[in-house]
Amino acid sequence: MIVLLLLLKVYLVIMRDLSIKIKLTPGLYLKDPDSTELGKRIISNSIVLINELGFEKFTFKKLSKKINSPESSIYRYFENKHLLLIYLTSWYWSWIEYRVVLSVININNNLDKLDKAIDILTMPVNEDKSFSYINEVILDKIIIAESVKSFHTKEVDVENKKGCFESYKKLVTRLAQMILDVNPDYKYPHMLITTVIEGAHQQRYFSEHLPKLTDTIKTEDTIVAFYKELVQKMISSK
Amino acid sequence: MIVLLLLLKVYLVIMRDLSIKIKLTPGLYLKDPDSTELGKRIISNSIVLINELGFEKFTFKKLSKKINSPESSIYRYFENKHLLLIYLTSWYWSWIEYRVVLSVININNNLDKLDKAIDILTMPVNEDKSFSYINEVILDKIIIAESVKSFHTKEVDVENKKGCFESYKKLVTRLAQMILDVNPDYKYPHMLITTVIEGAHQQRYFSEHLPKLTDTIKTEDTIVAFYKELVQKMISSK
Protein backbone atom coordinates (compact mmCIF):
# COMPACT_ATOMS: atom_id res chain seq x y z
CA MET A 1 0.00 0.00 0.00
CA ILE A 2 2.74 2.41 0.93
CA VAL A 3 4.60 1.37 -2.16
CA LEU A 4 1.56 2.14 -4.26
CA LEU A 5 1.16 5.55 -2.69
CA LEU A 6 4.82 6.27 -3.23
CA LEU A 7 4.51 5.27 -6.85
CA LEU A 8 1.51 7.54 -7.22
CA LYS A 9 3.49 10.37 -5.75
CA VAL A 10 6.36 9.80 -8.14
CA TYR A 11 3.84 9.85 -10.98
CA LEU A 12 2.36 13.13 -9.90
CA VAL A 13 5.71 14.77 -9.40
CA ILE A 14 6.83 13.66 -12.82
CA MET A 15 3.58 14.78 -14.37
CA ARG A 16 3.76 18.13 -12.71
CA ASP A 17 7.41 18.50 -13.52
CA LEU A 18 6.93 17.59 -17.14
CA SER A 19 3.78 19.60 -17.59
CA ILE A 20 5.67 22.60 -16.34
CA LYS A 21 8.48 21.68 -18.69
CA ILE A 22 6.32 22.24 -21.75
CA LYS A 23 7.83 25.65 -21.81
CA LEU A 24 9.40 26.06 -25.17
CA THR A 25 12.54 27.77 -26.34
CA PRO A 26 12.16 31.58 -26.40
CA GLY A 27 13.31 31.61 -30.02
CA LEU A 28 9.77 30.53 -30.91
CA TYR A 29 7.94 33.56 -29.60
CA LEU A 30 8.35 37.24 -28.86
CA LYS A 31 6.47 36.92 -25.61
CA ASP A 32 5.71 33.63 -23.87
CA PRO A 33 2.04 32.91 -24.58
CA ASP A 34 1.93 30.65 -21.55
CA SER A 35 2.64 33.63 -19.30
CA THR A 36 -0.58 35.61 -19.83
CA GLU A 37 -4.30 35.16 -20.27
CA LEU A 38 -4.25 36.68 -23.74
CA GLY A 39 -1.38 34.41 -24.71
CA LYS A 40 -3.34 31.36 -23.71
CA ARG A 41 -6.38 32.55 -25.61
CA ILE A 42 -4.21 33.04 -28.68
CA ILE A 43 -2.94 29.48 -28.44
CA SER A 44 -6.21 27.75 -27.71
CA ASN A 45 -8.18 29.69 -30.32
CA SER A 46 -5.51 29.39 -33.00
CA ILE A 47 -5.70 25.62 -32.66
CA VAL A 48 -9.43 25.69 -33.28
CA LEU A 49 -9.18 28.19 -36.12
CA ILE A 50 -6.29 26.51 -37.96
CA ASN A 51 -8.23 23.27 -37.80
CA GLU A 52 -11.30 25.00 -39.22
CA LEU A 53 -9.72 27.04 -41.98
CA GLY A 54 -6.51 25.20 -42.76
CA PHE A 55 -3.16 26.90 -42.27
CA GLU A 56 -3.18 28.80 -45.59
CA LYS A 57 -6.49 30.55 -44.94
CA PHE A 58 -5.79 31.13 -41.26
CA THR A 59 -4.74 34.71 -40.56
CA PHE A 60 -3.95 36.75 -37.46
CA LYS A 61 -6.72 39.10 -38.54
CA LYS A 62 -9.31 36.33 -38.36
CA LEU A 63 -7.86 35.11 -35.08
CA SER A 64 -8.03 38.62 -33.66
CA LYS A 65 -11.75 38.75 -34.46
CA LYS A 66 -12.29 35.39 -32.78
CA ILE A 67 -10.58 36.43 -29.57
CA ASN A 68 -11.83 40.05 -29.69
CA SER A 69 -8.39 41.50 -29.43
CA PRO A 70 -6.53 43.63 -31.94
CA GLU A 71 -4.31 41.98 -34.51
CA SER A 72 -1.35 43.95 -33.25
CA SER A 73 -1.64 42.27 -29.86
CA ILE A 74 -1.12 38.88 -31.46
CA TYR A 75 1.97 40.18 -33.19
CA ARG A 76 3.40 40.95 -29.76
CA TYR A 77 3.47 37.20 -29.12
CA PHE A 78 4.42 35.78 -32.50
CA GLU A 79 6.34 37.29 -35.39
CA ASN A 80 4.04 35.58 -37.86
CA LYS A 81 1.68 32.67 -38.26
CA HIS A 82 4.45 30.34 -39.36
CA LEU A 83 6.25 30.72 -36.03
CA LEU A 84 2.96 30.14 -34.27
CA LEU A 85 2.66 26.85 -36.17
CA ILE A 86 6.18 25.92 -35.09
CA TYR A 87 5.20 26.76 -31.52
CA LEU A 88 2.18 24.46 -31.72
CA THR A 89 4.14 21.58 -33.25
CA SER A 90 6.91 22.01 -30.69
CA TRP A 91 4.36 21.90 -27.90
CA TYR A 92 2.88 18.78 -29.47
CA TRP A 93 6.19 16.93 -29.70
CA SER A 94 7.10 17.84 -26.14
CA TRP A 95 3.72 16.58 -25.04
CA ILE A 96 4.18 13.34 -26.97
CA GLU A 97 7.58 12.88 -25.35
CA TYR A 98 6.06 13.46 -21.95
CA ARG A 99 3.48 10.78 -22.66
CA VAL A 100 6.17 8.40 -23.90
CA VAL A 101 8.27 8.88 -20.78
CA LEU A 102 5.26 8.43 -18.57
CA SER A 103 3.91 5.35 -20.26
CA VAL A 104 7.27 3.60 -20.19
CA ILE A 105 8.31 4.42 -16.68
CA ASN A 106 7.06 1.23 -15.05
CA ILE A 107 8.13 -1.15 -17.82
CA ASN A 108 11.52 -2.73 -17.39
CA ASN A 109 11.88 -4.68 -20.61
CA ASN A 110 13.41 -2.56 -23.37
CA LEU A 111 11.45 -4.21 -26.14
CA ASP A 112 8.18 -3.64 -24.32
CA LYS A 113 9.19 -0.05 -23.68
CA LEU A 114 9.79 0.53 -27.38
CA ASP A 115 6.53 -1.17 -28.25
CA LYS A 116 4.61 1.07 -25.89
CA ALA A 117 6.34 4.14 -27.25
CA ILE A 118 5.48 3.24 -30.84
CA ASP A 119 1.89 2.95 -29.71
CA ILE A 120 1.91 6.54 -28.60
CA LEU A 121 3.63 7.73 -31.77
CA THR A 122 1.24 6.00 -34.13
CA MET A 123 -2.14 5.99 -32.39
CA PRO A 124 -4.51 8.90 -32.96
CA VAL A 125 -5.39 11.11 -30.01
CA ASN A 126 -9.00 10.38 -29.19
CA GLU A 127 -9.64 12.07 -25.90
CA ASP A 128 -8.74 15.47 -24.75
CA LYS A 129 -6.34 14.90 -21.92
CA SER A 130 -7.39 18.35 -20.76
CA PHE A 131 -3.90 19.68 -20.60
CA SER A 132 -4.68 23.16 -19.44
CA TYR A 133 -5.97 25.33 -22.28
CA ILE A 134 -4.88 23.12 -25.17
CA ASN A 135 -7.28 20.76 -26.91
CA GLU A 136 -5.00 17.86 -27.75
CA VAL A 137 -7.49 16.09 -30.00
CA ILE A 138 -7.74 19.07 -32.33
CA LEU A 139 -4.02 19.74 -32.05
CA ASP A 140 -3.36 16.17 -33.16
CA LYS A 141 -5.49 16.82 -36.25
CA ILE A 142 -3.54 19.96 -37.04
CA ILE A 143 -0.26 18.11 -36.70
CA ILE A 144 -1.43 15.41 -39.10
CA ALA A 145 -2.66 17.92 -41.64
CA GLU A 146 -0.23 20.82 -41.30
CA SER A 147 2.94 19.96 -39.40
CA VAL A 148 5.08 19.23 -42.46
CA LYS A 149 4.69 22.90 -43.35
CA SER A 150 6.54 23.89 -40.21
CA PHE A 151 9.88 22.80 -41.63
CA HIS A 152 9.29 22.82 -45.39
CA THR A 153 10.25 26.44 -45.90
CA LYS A 154 13.22 28.45 -47.14
CA GLU A 155 13.82 29.61 -43.56
CA VAL A 156 14.32 26.09 -42.22
CA ASP A 157 18.10 26.42 -41.72
CA VAL A 158 17.90 29.74 -39.89
CA GLU A 159 15.02 28.52 -37.76
CA ASN A 160 16.82 25.29 -37.05
CA LYS A 161 19.79 27.28 -35.73
CA LYS A 162 17.43 29.27 -33.53
CA GLY A 163 16.32 26.00 -31.94
CA CYS A 164 12.84 25.88 -33.45
CA PHE A 165 12.90 22.12 -33.93
CA GLU A 166 14.51 21.06 -30.67
CA SER A 167 11.35 19.44 -29.30
CA TYR A 168 11.07 17.19 -32.31
CA LYS A 169 14.79 16.37 -32.31
CA LYS A 170 14.66 15.60 -28.62
CA LEU A 171 11.82 13.14 -29.10
CA VAL A 172 13.54 11.50 -32.06
CA THR A 173 16.78 11.24 -30.11
CA ARG A 174 15.01 9.62 -27.20
CA LEU A 175 13.33 7.07 -29.43
CA ALA A 176 16.51 6.38 -31.36
CA GLN A 177 18.10 5.59 -28.00
CA MET A 178 15.24 3.27 -27.14
CA ILE A 179 15.92 1.41 -30.38
CA LEU A 180 19.59 1.16 -29.54
CA ASP A 181 18.66 -0.15 -26.10
CA VAL A 182 16.98 -3.06 -27.87
CA ASN A 183 19.60 -3.54 -30.56
CA PRO A 184 22.85 -1.60 -29.97
CA ASP A 185 24.12 -2.55 -33.41
CA TYR A 186 21.27 -1.07 -35.37
CA LYS A 187 22.65 1.48 -37.81
CA TYR A 188 19.72 3.73 -38.69
CA PRO A 189 17.69 4.44 -35.56
CA HIS A 190 16.86 8.04 -36.49
CA MET A 191 15.78 7.18 -40.01
CA LEU A 192 13.64 4.40 -38.65
CA ILE A 193 11.92 6.58 -36.10
CA THR A 194 11.20 9.51 -38.41
CA THR A 195 9.95 7.05 -41.00
CA VAL A 196 7.52 5.71 -38.42
CA ILE A 197 6.40 9.05 -36.99
CA GLU A 198 5.91 10.86 -40.27
CA GLY A 199 4.68 7.72 -41.99
CA ALA A 200 1.96 7.10 -39.41
CA HIS A 201 0.71 10.67 -39.72
CA GLN A 202 0.84 10.49 -43.48
CA GLN A 203 -1.13 7.25 -43.57
CA ARG A 204 -3.79 8.74 -41.31
CA TYR A 205 -4.08 11.70 -43.64
CA PHE A 206 -4.24 9.43 -46.68
CA SER A 207 -6.89 7.19 -45.16
CA GLU A 208 -9.12 10.22 -44.73
CA HIS A 209 -8.41 12.10 -47.95
CA LEU A 210 -6.58 9.89 -50.44
CA PRO A 211 -7.59 6.33 -49.52
CA LYS A 212 -6.17 4.89 -52.75
CA LEU A 213 -2.72 5.63 -51.33
CA THR A 214 -3.12 3.40 -48.33
CA ASP A 215 -4.67 0.10 -47.19
CA THR A 216 -6.34 1.06 -43.95
CA ILE A 217 -9.53 -0.59 -42.84
CA LYS A 218 -12.06 1.39 -40.86
CA THR A 219 -12.64 -1.30 -38.27
CA GLU A 220 -9.13 -2.00 -37.11
CA ASP A 221 -5.99 0.01 -36.70
CA THR A 222 -3.76 -1.19 -39.48
CA ILE A 223 -1.47 1.80 -39.16
CA VAL A 224 -0.27 0.93 -35.68
CA ALA A 225 0.13 -2.71 -36.67
CA PHE A 226 2.01 -1.86 -39.86
CA TYR A 227 4.58 0.37 -38.21
CA LYS A 228 5.04 -1.93 -35.24
CA GLU A 229 5.83 -4.78 -37.59
CA LEU A 230 8.11 -2.47 -39.53
CA VAL A 231 10.16 -1.54 -36.47
CA GLN A 232 10.30 -5.10 -35.23
CA LYS A 233 11.53 -6.46 -38.55
CA MET A 234 14.04 -3.71 -39.11
CA ILE A 235 15.78 -3.91 -35.75
CA SER A 236 15.72 -7.68 -35.30
CA SER A 237 19.37 -8.65 -35.62
CA LYS A 238 19.50 -10.90 -38.68
CA MET B 1 20.66 -8.75 -84.48
CA ILE B 2 17.09 -8.57 -85.68
CA VAL B 3 15.95 -9.27 -82.15
CA LEU B 4 18.09 -6.39 -80.90
CA LEU B 5 16.67 -4.03 -83.48
CA LEU B 6 13.19 -5.12 -82.62
CA LEU B 7 13.88 -4.52 -78.94
CA LEU B 8 15.20 -1.08 -79.75
CA LYS B 9 12.07 -0.35 -81.70
CA VAL B 10 9.87 -1.43 -78.80
CA TYR B 11 11.91 0.83 -76.55
CA LEU B 12 11.48 3.83 -78.78
CA VAL B 13 7.77 3.26 -79.27
CA ILE B 14 7.29 2.99 -75.54
CA MET B 15 9.42 6.03 -74.91
CA ARG B 16 7.55 8.04 -77.50
CA ASP B 17 4.24 6.76 -76.31
CA LEU B 18 4.98 7.51 -72.68
CA SER B 19 6.62 10.82 -73.34
CA ILE B 20 3.54 11.85 -75.25
CA LYS B 21 1.46 10.48 -72.42
CA ILE B 22 2.85 13.05 -70.01
CA LYS B 23 -0.18 15.04 -70.92
CA LEU B 24 -2.03 15.57 -67.73
CA THR B 25 -5.69 15.66 -66.87
CA PRO B 26 -7.36 18.92 -67.98
CA GLY B 27 -8.64 19.44 -64.46
CA LEU B 28 -5.17 20.68 -63.61
CA TYR B 29 -5.05 23.67 -65.94
CA LEU B 30 -7.26 26.17 -67.73
CA LYS B 31 -5.21 25.88 -70.89
CA ASP B 32 -2.72 23.12 -71.59
CA PRO B 33 0.73 24.68 -71.02
CA ASP B 34 2.28 22.01 -73.21
CA SER B 35 0.34 23.35 -76.20
CA THR B 36 2.00 26.76 -76.56
CA GLU B 37 5.37 28.46 -76.33
CA LEU B 38 4.22 30.69 -73.50
CA GLY B 39 2.84 27.69 -71.64
CA LYS B 40 6.20 25.95 -71.83
CA ARG B 41 8.01 29.07 -70.66
CA ILE B 42 5.63 29.27 -67.71
CA ILE B 43 6.41 25.69 -66.75
CA SER B 44 10.17 25.78 -67.19
CA ASN B 45 10.60 29.15 -65.47
CA SER B 46 8.25 28.33 -62.63
CA ILE B 47 10.40 25.31 -61.81
CA VAL B 48 13.48 27.50 -61.54
CA LEU B 49 11.71 30.23 -59.60
CA ILE B 50 9.96 27.95 -57.09
CA ASN B 51 13.32 26.32 -56.42
CA GLU B 52 14.90 29.73 -55.87
CA LEU B 53 12.24 31.37 -53.73
CA GLY B 54 10.42 28.47 -52.17
CA PHE B 55 6.73 27.94 -52.86
CA GLU B 56 5.47 30.47 -50.30
CA LYS B 57 7.42 33.39 -51.73
CA PHE B 58 6.87 32.37 -55.32
CA THR B 59 4.15 34.49 -56.99
CA PHE B 60 2.71 34.77 -60.49
CA LYS B 61 3.76 38.41 -60.42
CA LYS B 62 7.41 37.48 -59.96
CA LEU B 63 7.12 34.74 -62.57
CA SER B 64 5.58 37.21 -65.01
CA LYS B 65 8.59 39.49 -64.60
CA LYS B 66 10.94 36.57 -65.20
CA ILE B 67 9.24 35.54 -68.42
CA ASN B 68 8.44 39.11 -69.50
CA SER B 69 4.78 38.45 -69.90
CA PRO B 70 1.89 39.95 -67.98
CA GLU B 71 0.61 38.25 -64.88
CA SER B 72 -2.83 37.92 -66.42
CA SER B 73 -1.45 35.69 -69.16
CA ILE B 74 -0.26 33.18 -66.57
CA TYR B 75 -3.72 33.15 -65.05
CA ARG B 76 -5.08 31.97 -68.37
CA TYR B 77 -3.10 28.76 -67.89
CA PHE B 78 -3.47 28.13 -64.16
CA GLU B 79 -6.14 29.23 -61.74
CA ASN B 80 -3.52 29.81 -59.06
CA LYS B 81 -0.04 28.83 -57.98
CA HIS B 82 -1.28 25.86 -56.01
CA LEU B 83 -2.72 24.22 -59.13
CA LEU B 84 0.55 24.93 -60.90
CA LEU B 85 2.33 23.03 -58.13
CA ILE B 86 -0.09 20.14 -58.56
CA TYR B 87 0.62 20.22 -62.28
CA LEU B 88 4.37 20.01 -61.65
CA THR B 89 4.08 17.16 -59.16
CA SER B 90 1.72 15.28 -61.48
CA TRP B 91 4.19 15.67 -64.30
CA TYR B 92 6.93 14.44 -61.99
CA TRP B 93 5.07 11.28 -60.92
CA SER B 94 4.13 10.46 -64.49
CA TRP B 95 7.75 10.89 -65.47
CA ILE B 96 8.87 8.63 -62.61
CA GLU B 97 6.38 6.01 -63.68
CA TYR B 98 7.67 6.23 -67.23
CA ARG B 99 11.18 5.64 -65.98
CA VAL B 100 10.05 2.73 -63.81
CA VAL B 101 8.29 1.06 -66.73
CA LEU B 102 11.27 1.59 -68.98
CA SER B 103 13.88 0.36 -66.53
CA VAL B 104 11.96 -2.79 -65.76
CA ILE B 105 10.94 -3.81 -69.26
CA ASN B 106 13.83 -6.16 -69.91
CA ILE B 107 13.91 -7.77 -66.48
CA ASN B 108 11.87 -10.93 -66.10
CA ASN B 109 12.30 -11.68 -62.41
CA ASN B 110 9.63 -9.95 -60.32
CA LEU B 111 11.91 -9.40 -57.38
CA ASP B 112 14.56 -7.78 -59.57
CA LYS B 113 11.89 -5.64 -61.18
CA LEU B 114 10.76 -4.37 -57.79
CA ASP B 115 14.33 -3.78 -56.75
CA LYS B 116 15.00 -1.69 -59.83
CA ALA B 117 11.80 0.27 -59.33
CA ILE B 118 12.69 1.09 -55.72
CA ASP B 119 16.00 2.38 -57.05
CA ILE B 120 14.20 4.91 -59.18
CA LEU B 121 11.85 5.93 -56.38
CA THR B 122 14.58 6.49 -53.83
CA MET B 123 17.60 7.72 -55.77
CA PRO B 124 18.05 11.45 -56.32
CA VAL B 125 17.89 12.77 -59.87
CA ASN B 126 21.43 13.80 -60.76
CA GLU B 127 21.39 14.49 -64.45
CA ASP B 128 18.94 16.39 -66.49
CA LYS B 129 17.42 13.81 -68.77
CA SER B 130 16.62 16.77 -71.03
CA PHE B 131 12.98 15.95 -71.26
CA SER B 132 11.95 18.78 -73.51
CA TYR B 133 11.69 22.06 -71.61
CA ILE B 134 11.65 20.62 -68.08
CA ASN B 135 14.75 20.49 -65.91
CA GLU B 136 14.26 17.26 -64.03
CA VAL B 137 17.11 17.84 -61.58
CA ILE B 138 15.54 21.06 -60.30
CA LEU B 139 12.06 19.57 -60.45
CA ASP B 140 13.27 16.72 -58.25
CA LYS B 141 14.47 19.28 -55.69
CA ILE B 142 11.10 21.01 -55.73
CA ILE B 143 9.31 17.73 -55.20
CA ILE B 144 11.50 16.91 -52.21
CA ALA B 145 11.02 20.34 -50.68
CA GLU B 146 7.48 21.29 -51.67
CA SER B 147 5.40 18.37 -52.93
CA VAL B 148 3.69 17.62 -49.62
CA LYS B 149 2.03 21.02 -49.93
CA SER B 150 0.22 19.90 -53.06
CA PHE B 151 -2.17 17.72 -51.08
CA HIS B 152 -2.00 19.18 -47.57
CA THR B 153 -4.76 21.75 -48.09
CA LYS B 154 -8.41 22.18 -47.27
CA GLU B 155 -9.24 21.71 -50.99
CA VAL B 156 -7.72 18.22 -51.13
CA ASP B 157 -11.05 16.36 -51.37
CA VAL B 158 -12.45 18.56 -54.13
CA GLU B 159 -9.18 18.43 -56.04
CA ASN B 160 -8.98 14.70 -55.58
CA LYS B 161 -12.42 14.34 -57.17
CA LYS B 162 -11.25 16.49 -60.09
CA GLY B 163 -8.46 13.97 -60.68
CA CYS B 164 -5.58 16.14 -59.52
CA PHE B 165 -3.72 13.25 -57.90
CA GLU B 166 -4.25 10.59 -60.54
CA SER B 167 -0.60 10.51 -61.61
CA TYR B 168 0.54 9.77 -58.10
CA LYS B 169 -2.17 7.19 -57.52
CA LYS B 170 -1.34 5.50 -60.80
CA LEU B 171 2.29 5.18 -59.83
CA VAL B 172 1.44 3.87 -56.38
CA THR B 173 -1.02 1.38 -57.86
CA ARG B 174 1.61 0.12 -60.28
CA LEU B 175 4.15 -0.36 -57.54
CA ALA B 176 1.64 -1.98 -55.22
CA GLN B 177 1.00 -4.46 -58.02
CA MET B 178 4.73 -5.09 -58.39
CA ILE B 179 4.83 -5.93 -54.68
CA LEU B 180 1.89 -8.31 -55.09
CA ASP B 181 3.69 -9.91 -58.02
CA VAL B 182 6.47 -10.81 -55.61
CA ASN B 183 4.24 -11.73 -52.69
CA PRO B 184 0.53 -12.06 -53.55
CA ASP B 185 -0.35 -12.44 -49.89
CA TYR B 186 1.13 -9.17 -48.73
CA LYS B 187 -1.57 -7.12 -47.08
CA TYR B 188 -0.35 -3.54 -47.18
CA PRO B 189 1.29 -2.85 -50.55
CA HIS B 190 0.03 0.72 -50.84
CA MET B 191 1.08 1.67 -47.34
CA LEU B 192 4.47 0.16 -47.95
CA ILE B 193 5.02 2.01 -51.20
CA THR B 194 3.91 5.43 -49.96
CA THR B 195 6.01 4.90 -46.86
CA VAL B 196 9.00 4.32 -49.12
CA ILE B 197 8.34 7.14 -51.59
CA GLU B 198 7.53 9.83 -49.07
CA GLY B 199 10.06 8.49 -46.60
CA ALA B 200 12.91 8.63 -49.09
CA HIS B 201 12.10 12.22 -50.01
CA GLN B 202 11.75 13.14 -46.38
CA GLN B 203 15.11 11.62 -45.47
CA ARG B 204 16.78 13.50 -48.29
CA TYR B 205 15.27 16.71 -47.03
CA PHE B 206 16.33 15.92 -43.46
CA SER B 207 19.88 15.04 -44.45
CA GLU B 208 20.23 18.51 -45.97
CA HIS B 209 18.37 20.60 -43.43
CA LEU B 210 17.75 18.65 -40.24
CA PRO B 211 20.53 16.07 -40.11
CA LYS B 212 19.79 15.15 -36.49
CA LEU B 213 16.61 13.52 -37.73
CA THR B 214 18.40 11.04 -39.95
CA ASP B 215 21.52 8.87 -40.17
CA THR B 216 22.73 9.52 -43.67
CA ILE B 217 26.37 9.51 -44.51
CA LYS B 218 27.69 11.81 -47.22
CA THR B 219 29.80 9.18 -48.90
CA GLU B 220 27.26 6.45 -49.46
CA ASP B 221 23.60 6.28 -50.21
CA THR B 222 22.09 5.02 -47.00
CA ILE B 223 18.61 6.11 -48.03
CA VAL B 224 18.34 3.72 -50.96
CA ALA B 225 19.82 0.91 -48.87
CA PHE B 226 17.51 1.59 -45.94
CA TYR B 227 14.30 1.53 -47.95
CA LYS B 228 15.37 -1.46 -50.01
CA GLU B 229 15.96 -3.41 -46.85
CA LEU B 230 12.66 -2.18 -45.52
CA VAL B 231 10.71 -3.42 -48.52
CA GLN B 232 12.56 -6.71 -48.60
CA LYS B 233 11.94 -7.42 -44.93
CA MET B 234 8.32 -6.37 -45.03
CA ILE B 235 7.26 -8.49 -47.99
CA SER B 236 9.35 -11.57 -47.32
CA SER B 237 6.82 -14.19 -46.32
CA LYS B 238 8.97 -14.88 -43.31
Place this chain on the structure above:
DNA sequence: GTATTATGATAGTATTACTATTATTATTGA
Protein backbone atom coordinates in the same frame (compact mmCIF):
# COMPACT_ATOMS: atom_id res chain seq x y z
C1' DG C 1 0.78 56.56 -5.91
C1' DT C 2 3.86 56.47 -9.41
C1' DA C 3 6.38 53.54 -12.69
C1' DT C 4 6.09 49.77 -15.49
C1' DT C 5 3.98 46.62 -18.37
C1' DA C 6 0.14 44.82 -21.07
C1' DT C 7 -3.51 45.57 -23.88
C1' DG C 8 -6.76 48.26 -26.86
C1' DA C 9 -7.93 51.33 -30.60
C1' DT C 10 -6.87 53.07 -34.76
C1' DA C 11 -4.28 53.97 -38.90
C1' DG C 12 -1.41 53.04 -42.55
C1' DT C 13 1.64 50.49 -46.23
C1' DA C 14 3.51 47.27 -49.48
C1' DT C 15 2.47 43.02 -51.37
C1' DT C 16 -0.54 39.29 -52.78
C1' DA C 17 -4.00 37.17 -55.36
C1' DC C 18 -6.65 37.86 -58.17
C1' DT C 19 -10.40 40.14 -62.14
C1' DA C 20 -11.53 43.16 -65.92
C1' DT C 21 -10.89 45.80 -70.10
C1' DT C 22 -8.98 47.10 -74.18
C1' DA C 23 -5.30 47.00 -77.59
C1' DT C 24 -2.31 44.51 -80.41
C1' DT C 25 -0.41 40.60 -82.68
C1' DA C 26 -0.46 35.99 -84.79
C1' DT C 27 -3.00 32.27 -86.98
C1' DT C 28 -6.64 30.08 -89.54
C1' DG C 29 -9.75 29.43 -93.12
C1' DA C 30 -12.53 30.74 -97.03
Place this chain on the structure above:
DNA sequence: TCAATAATAATAGTAATACTATCATAATAC
Protein backbone atom coordinates in the same frame (compact mmCIF):
# COMPACT_ATOMS: atom_id res chain seq x y z
C1' DT D 1 -5.50 37.87 -99.52
C1' DC D 2 -8.62 39.53 -96.33
C1' DA D 3 -11.55 38.88 -92.52
C1' DA D 4 -12.49 36.33 -88.50
C1' DT D 5 -10.70 34.21 -84.59
C1' DA D 6 -7.69 33.32 -81.02
C1' DA D 7 -3.69 34.47 -78.17
C1' DT D 8 -1.08 37.64 -75.87
C1' DA D 9 0.21 42.34 -74.12
C1' DA D 10 -0.70 46.47 -71.57
C1' DT D 11 -2.88 48.58 -68.09
C1' DA D 12 -5.89 49.26 -64.24
C1' DG D 13 -8.20 48.13 -60.31
C1' DT D 14 -9.84 45.61 -55.84
C1' DA D 15 -10.15 43.11 -51.60
C1' DA D 16 -7.37 40.72 -48.59
C1' DT D 17 -2.90 39.71 -46.44
C1' DA D 18 0.98 40.55 -43.68
C1' DC D 19 2.65 43.32 -41.45
C1' DT D 20 4.36 48.26 -38.66
C1' DA D 21 3.52 52.39 -36.00
C1' DT D 22 1.42 55.37 -32.66
C1' DC D 23 -1.00 56.67 -28.85
C1' DA D 24 -4.38 55.89 -25.22
C1' DT D 25 -5.85 53.26 -21.44
C1' DA D 26 -6.04 49.63 -18.07
C1' DA D 27 -3.78 46.49 -14.84
C1' DT D 28 0.13 45.34 -11.69
C1' DA D 29 4.20 45.89 -9.19
C1' DC D 30 7.21 48.29 -6.23
